[in-house]
Amino acid sequence: MAPHCDTMDGPVVKAAELAIEMENINYILPFVALEYDEELRKAFRKTLRVREESADAAELADRWFFETAVRLHRMGEGKPYTGLKPAGLDWGPVVPRAENALKTGDLDDLKNFVLKAVSEALEWRFKSAVSQKDYKLNDVDAARAYVNAMLNFVLFSNELYIYVEGVSEEEEDVE
Incomplete structure (x- = not known):
């Protein structure tokens, strides 16, 4: 099973999407180890520039940024990056319960x-x-x-x- 953070609906991609939407890298930076901070910042700046070219360019730039963010996140964990996985994977019973606990505080x-x-x-x-x-x-x-x-x-x-x-x-x- 792929790690939860490697999916299009995982917390890393969600944070990357919010960073792009709000044009604020601070939404995604906590997911990346300090040693990869500058690489992510460069990718973020490039993504924002390329997004201005066209809708197709924005889609491609976003996907590249998601992949970069997840790759750097995995490197910080000392784990291999094996590509982005689709949204909607079955994580079994624990991940949704853990996410719900964080959401509800219970x-x-x-x-x-x-x-x-x-x-x-x-x-x-x-x-x-x-x-x-x-x-x-x-x-x-x-x-x-x-x-x-x-x-x-x-x-x-x-x-x-x-x-x-x-x-x-x-x-x-x-x-």
Whole structure:
């Protein structure tokens, strides 16, 4: 799945559209790392100049600016730019809930949904491991199945914790 910011209806393109409409780069600048600030500013100035030529030129310049803004945004994230994706992609249940939470100021729906999903994922992995725990010593296939289920549960739990706490791999190695 493409990142949300790579779409024509994602937050980067929306900010770029507003920047062009209002002729104010400050709408899009926060989406780009400081190191790419000047490149975006040059692209913005060029886009505004070219837009004055014709409707076709404006359409082409806008698209180029959107691509530039998304590319620079992705570079700031350390991620590859793979082109703009169409609007209307299905982001699953979390992205719309997160956007709605920001719009309404109410976190409850998103929080309850995510906590339920995490709880179900942990419970499924736990039950899978526990159900395979009492294998016979000489049943190596059953032992392997248990070890896989056990590691799936333990590693999932640890990776979830690391992600939630924001602990980097380097910090994890030190602890």
